[in-house]
Amino acid sequence: MVSLGVKIAGLSLKTPLMAASGTFGYGGELLLAVGAENLGAIIVKGISLLPREGNPPPRLAETPCGLLNSIGLENVGVDRFIEEKLPFLRKHDVPVIVNILGDTANEYRDLAERLGSVDGIAGLEVNIGCPNVEAGGMSFGTAPAASALVTEAVRSVWPGFLMVKLTPNVTDITEIARAVEAAGADCLSLINTVRGMAVNVDTRKPRLKNVIGGLSGPAIKPIALRMVYETWRAVKIPVVGVGGITSALDALEFLIAGASAVQVGTANLVRPTAIREIAQGLRDYLASRDIPDINDLVGSLIL
Amino acid sequence: MSARAYINAEVVKNLELAEGAYHLVVDAGSGMEPARPGQFVMVRPKEGLDPLLSRPFSIHEFEPRRMEILYRVVGRGTGLLARLAPGQTLSLMGPLGRGFDTTNEKVLLVAGGIGVAPFLFLARRLYEQGNSPHLLFGAKTKEELVRVEELSEFCAETVVVTEDGSRGEKGLVTEYLEAAIAKNGVQKVYGCGPVPMIRAALRIIESHGVPFFVSLEEVMGCGVGVCLGCAVPRADEGYLHLCKDGPVLDAREVKW
């Protein structure tokens, strides 16, 4: 028997595989296809204080081994999430992590406070890749001070598991990572999508109505891996790797490069059973190499 | 397994019916749940990560094990699909989405080009219920009137329209819509085809106060409601999600 269990900042997960925000809905659709025993945690679609409509279509464009999306953070809002989505999620033996987003640091704080008043939430993931409305729309996550501000705002009302999700659209991710660590985050997840674009040469129109979107999938995996490695060396808190993981071998690369756990995103769209298959692949890998515990691999990179 | 997993299916037939228009028949084994007319499948023509996403197609005809689609080659995914030969496998997930309502009312089907795809299954179902629909089918040329023979067997009446006049009436389907509704006492219209056709048809059908349900297209990511990629603007505000709320929608619910 091999063990896939991991513990990150006090949170125990049955496997190191979390479902990444925005690629697993609110859990109901795919949980049964994956099986609770294979899922470390479900990170639900990003939630804001008020519902958001999202962007006009087309919202998706496929690129070589990649997917551009401009969903525009469409979500049902925190109240409907609590009333309609959380009861289903609570029934399953899988930690629920709520991904939160806001226009201002105060909105993030109010959201965390509201979510702190209900049962069944194992932790928060703070998406700091959103435009900071009070600072001319520049993303919080691109400036160390703004990243720290949001983290502190959430920390001030949320004593539990707090993961901050970093955007790769920065010059030096370690600078942001250190600022967020100092502001009280328990762990970091990275990366969010990479800003990108595609053009239809027949119509000369952008393939996304929003013109620019976020790139995900295998195309971004080397970027994500590099950033996880750099960040892991720069901070003391655990790092959760995200970006382009579609197989057990991909997940292993991240664990070896320093990630304590990983998130699987776009792969869930490609195959709803992706996380189940990756979990099985990890078990097979450990068994075939007589490695009893997945934790033995974390940060085992040989230079 | 549930509809939330891909299964392998063996190609039985993959025939080019007209230039760029193909009829694919697969043996889906016992792994596919029974489908309803108007539902769709996500199809992955080849293993691997490029192309990354599956492609959505309406179910053209369905019997246990046997699933058919009718498709036009427009890009990479459909191009790969066209290269599959009998005996090869593809993977698919479905049936997905909500299909057509098949209550017994007088139904008119309005199809444009490859948009005829979902109507064979629907027409047969209505025919078996003793409620053969009327069909108005338009295309550019007579070659593009694919599967019209098979379809008309299940229809009370078939009117074909070609832009070049090579078969049937000459012109656009919408020019013959008015007459088709009035003459047959139609109580409900189902449409599938290019958006300009649907838009023009909607104006005419609305003026008759007849409900109009359309099978729409939008780029899809997951096909199962998790990515929110397949947004279609609602008439009032916000978005419908085609893979869950559709692909068949009440035309009045949509902002055109």
Ligand SMILES: Cc1cc2nc3c(=O)[nH]c(=O)nc-3n(C[C@H](O)[C@H](O)[C@H](O)COP(=O)(O)OP(=O)(O)OC[C@H]3O[C@@H](n4cnc5c(N)ncnc54)[C@H](O)[C@@H]3O)c2cc1C
């Ligand atoms: C519910 C549903 C049912 C469909 N049923 C059928 C069917 O029965 N027969 C059929 O031939 N086609 C059908 N389509 C359209 C089909 O999915 C697209 O033609 C296909 O995905 C194109 O893939 P590609 O890789 O060949 O083209 P790509 O290289 O991806 O794109 C080529 C061109 O097709 C457009 N396109 C891409 N995806 C879609 C899409 N989902 N809808 C419309 N245009 C798209 C692109 O914008 C581009 O201009 C359906 C679509 C949906 C959403």
Ligand SMILES: Cc1cc2nc3c(=O)[nH]c(=O)nc-3n(C[C@H](O)[C@H](O)[C@H](O)COP(=O)(O)O)c2cc1C
């Ligand atoms: C359709 C889609 C929606 C997403 N929505 C969110 C979101 O709401 N919040 C968030 O923090 N990240 C969101 N992401 C980013 C993913 O969680 C993940 O960070 C990114 O896609 C990279 O991982 P991947 O390559 O495995 O998909 C979304 C990604 C996709 C493809």
Ligand code: FES
């Ligand atoms: S295609 Fe993903 S939600 Fe509809």
